[in-house]
């Protein structure tokens with residue numbers, strides 16, 4: 130769940146891309162990058178860090194041009210080296226740059242094919258570099274003069290070759306901007322336009338909030354398997370490029386990943402989270418009608434929307450019992466468990482008077498590794514709570530994610546192989562309440578009834594791309610568990626080939 134943005138405007142795009150990336154920062158805090166296109170040349174700045182730390186005034190001044198793409202990264206493949214931050218670039222054919230949100234599940238096989246049949250070299254361990262090269266190779270078959278149909282044909286072959294979840298935005302030197310979404314629509318991507326008197330300007334982004342901030346009118350989501358091409362005059366061309374498209378978006382976007390003010394596949398995330406709160410309230414009403422909850426307390430930030438609705442639905446007082454340090458980012462998407470653990474207490478502090486002598490129901494949007502809830506329950510007890518109950522607006526997370534969320538190791542998931550009651554005992558709760566998976570789906574459908582299928586793999590272990598088996602998951606776990614990532618942390622010292630001398634500071 131990285132964030133991507135593409136912008137074609139009538140004036141310089143650097144500031145517009147920067148602003149969009151800051152709005153998408155919640156999708157990736159590890160690295161940020163921007164590639165602009167100016168008079169036939171690409172200009173790049175990318176580095177590890179938050180948007181505000183990566184782009185300084187001197188970088189912004191050099192990122193010239195009316196066309197560009199940007200990325201905020203939360204790695205799910207390869208290393209966290211700067212060299213694997215995005216956008217990526219390849220010189221043939223034409224000169225192409227690409228930014229990707231998602232994760233390819235057949236990237237090893239593709240890498241092999243790229244080398245042995247397509248005569249292309251992949252220089253990093255990033256699956257995004259693989260995706261770019263597959264796209265480049267397929268475009269190369271279309272000849273020198275690209276019509277929209279040529280680009281769509283190339284994307285069609287990309288879909289045939291690539292497996293997994295992917296939303297990508299790309300610039301082809303001198304030709305235009307391209308975006309495409311995987312045939313299952315797992316990862317989100319939307320587009321919109323703005324006209325400030327000089328003609329149509331186009332923005333493509335992971336979430337509609339980026340368009341809101343830039344003053345763009347949202348047109349719609351890209352459909353699963355659909356590609357979009359914006360020519361150099363700003364004309365938009367779209368075409369479905371998948372053989373069997375079906376919409377099965379990642380339901381975890383609604384649970385945690387996306388901002389509440391985002392509209393995803395026709396459903397406001399704010400609305401779906403409210404419905405999650407109501408459904409959870411219903412479950413408490415039916416399974417625990419004689420509950421003795423005095424107060425409902427959210428665990429900021431993401432659970433707030435559901436917790437407030439749950440409290441109202443139950444008719445119980447809602448109170449903000451934890452104060453959040455606004456200068457600490459999201460803990461779940463931090464790279465290592467030590468950092469994640471330390472950050473919970475740095476981020477959240479209890480307000481004693483809301484806990485003293487009370488039976489509190491703490492509500493979180495989800496429990497993944499259990500890092501947050503274990504410490505929060507402890508803090509609630511230290512603050513004087515009599516009973517500490519815990520509710521999760523999502524069902525138990527029991528299976529790894531392979532489509533762009535960094536949950537690669539089942540053994541690190543607190544609910545893996547455990548019942549709901551066992552999780553409650555392990556985290557030290559006096560009672561545990563989880564959302565039911567059918568209720569979670571129903572919560573989303575209540576906001577947009579057209580949403581039929583979802584990728585719910587982290588909850589039900591069903592991988593909709595059909596290519597995931599035990600061996601794949603075992604290999605992924607071995608490669609990307611926290612310890613393995615820690616031992617490759619020295620990768621930060623790698624030299625990135627992308628850096629121009631004046632990019633390095």
Ligand SMILES: O=P(O)(O)OC[C@H]1O[C@H](OP(=O)(O)OP(=O)(O)O)[C@H](O)[C@@H]1O
Nearest residue numbers: 430431459460461496497498499500501
């Ligand atoms: O069980 P865990 O492994 O701790 O993961 C789940 C927690 O992590 C997320 O919070 P985060 O701090 O990332 O972001 P938020 O401020 O948006 O809630 C999520 O909202 C849960 O609180």
Ligand SMILES: NC(=O)CC[C@H](N)C(=O)O
Nearest residue numbers: 130131204205206230231
């Ligand atoms: N979270 C993502 O979308 C990650 C994109 C890509 N797989 C990377 O690791 O950079």
Ligand SMILES: [Mg+2]
Nearest residue numbers: 428429430431
């Ligand atoms: Mg949270």
